[in-house]
Amino acid sequence: KAGVTQTPRYLIKTRGQQVTLSCSPISGHRSVSWYQQTPGQGLQFLFEYFSETQRNKGNFPGRFSGRQFSNSRSEMNVSTLELGDSALYLCASSFEAAVMNTEAFFGQGTRLTVV
Amino acid sequence: AQSVSQHNHHVILSEAASLELGCNYSYGGTVNLFWYVQYPGQHLQLLLKYFSGDPLVKGIKGFEAEFIKSKFSFNLRKPSVQWSDTAEYFCAVILAMDTGRRALTFGSGTRLQVQP
Numbered sequence: 001k002a003g004v005t006q007t008p009r010y011l012i013k014t015r016g017q018q019v020t021l022s023c024s025p026i027s028g029h030r031s032v033s034w035y036q037q038t039p040g041q042g043l044q045f046l047f048e049y050f051s052e053t054q055r056n057k058g059n060f061p062g063r064f065s066g067r068q069f070s071n072s073r074s075e076m077n078v079s080t081l082e083l084g085d086s087a088l089y090l091c092a093s094s095f096e097a098a099v100m101n102t103e104a105f106f107g108q109g110t111r112l113t114v115v
Numbered sequence: 116a117q118s119v120s121q122h123n124h125h126v127i128l129s130e131a132a133s134l135e136l137g138c139n140y141s142y143g144g145t146v147n148l149f150w151y152v153q154y155p156g157q158h159l160q161l162l163l164k165y166f167s168g169d170p171l172v173k174g175i176k177g178f179e180a181e182f183i184k185s186k187f188s189f190n191l192r193k194p195s196v197q198w199s200d201t202a203e204y205f206c207a208v209i210l211a212m213d214t215g216r217r218a219l220t221f222g223s224g225t226r227l228q229v230q231p
Contacts, residue, residue: 003158033219043205043221056218090159092219104219106151106159 002027004093004107012113018079021110025072025093032074033104034066037088046089049074078112086114117142117210121222128196129230136191136225138180138206148189149207149219150180159205165189176200201229 005024013019025032033056034046045058049068066076072093078085088111092104120139128134140146150162163174170182180191189206206222 035221042223043207045218045220048218058218092159103161103164105161108158 004091004105006089006091006107006110008110009108010111010113012115013081014115015081015083017081018077019081019112021076021078021089021091021112023074023076023091023093023107025074025091026105029093029095029105030072031094031096032068032072033092033094034074034076035090035092036060037090037109038086043090046076081114083114086112088112117220119206119208119210119220119222121204121206121225123225124223125226125228127228127230130198131195132229134191134193134196134200134227136204136206136227138189138191138222139187140189140206140208140210141187142208142210147209148180148182150174150178150189150191151205151207151221152202153205153224154202162191162204196227196229198229198231200227202227 004026007022023032031050033048035043036046037043046060047054047066048056052068063079068074088109090109091107094104118141122137148165151159152162153159162178163172163180165172165182173179178193180189182189203224203226205224207219209217210220
């Protein structure tokens with residue numbers, strides 16, 4: 001079956017702009033989590049959605065937001081982009097809520113560059 | 116704050132050498148533990164996981180990890196590495212966030228370079 005699909009793969013934006021990233025989970029998976037990966041900070045948890053509800057949120061400013069649709073697809077939005085937002089944004093899906101007791105499957109990520 | 120620590124940031128080994136990557140976490144409750152691998156240009160993949168039972172866990176590609184509760188550790192091992200094991204390895208633990216909810220928390224990663 002198809003894996004986790006993230007679009008677009010690459011993005012270049014300028015400071016101050018906003019961006020929307022998309023994630024389609026594996027069919028049947030209802031939990032979607034987002035992570036920011038940078039060389040300095042590693043993988044940091046952004047938020048997690050389950051059945052269209054945000055169940056958990058990491059320590060990121062309010063400029064980072066997300067949502068999940070009824071088909072479990074999720075979007076992540078970053079407003080007022082800063083240079084430090086340049087990173088690989090990863091999406092993970094799992095069957096159960098909060099990836100507890102189950103495996104999280106990751107997409108290939110969206111590489112965001114802010115100039 | 117609860118955290119996951121990987122002390123080896125960059126490891127260079129020759130083929131056939133043995134590997135051990137350290138992972139420690141700070142959490143006193145029940146934990147679910149994972150090791151993920153990210154090969155160059157590829158997505159994160161699960162190597163192995165521990166939820167309960169035998170603390171020695173076997174994973175894919177000859178990897179194994181041992182959960183030592185008294186040491187809060189979950190070290191990854193492989194008896195004989197291959198060039199194809201060159202990748203970045205991440206330890207992950209389901210930990211409680213400041214919100215009180217639990218989330219998959221990653222260590223900073225260890226870059227393994229295997230020389231032929």
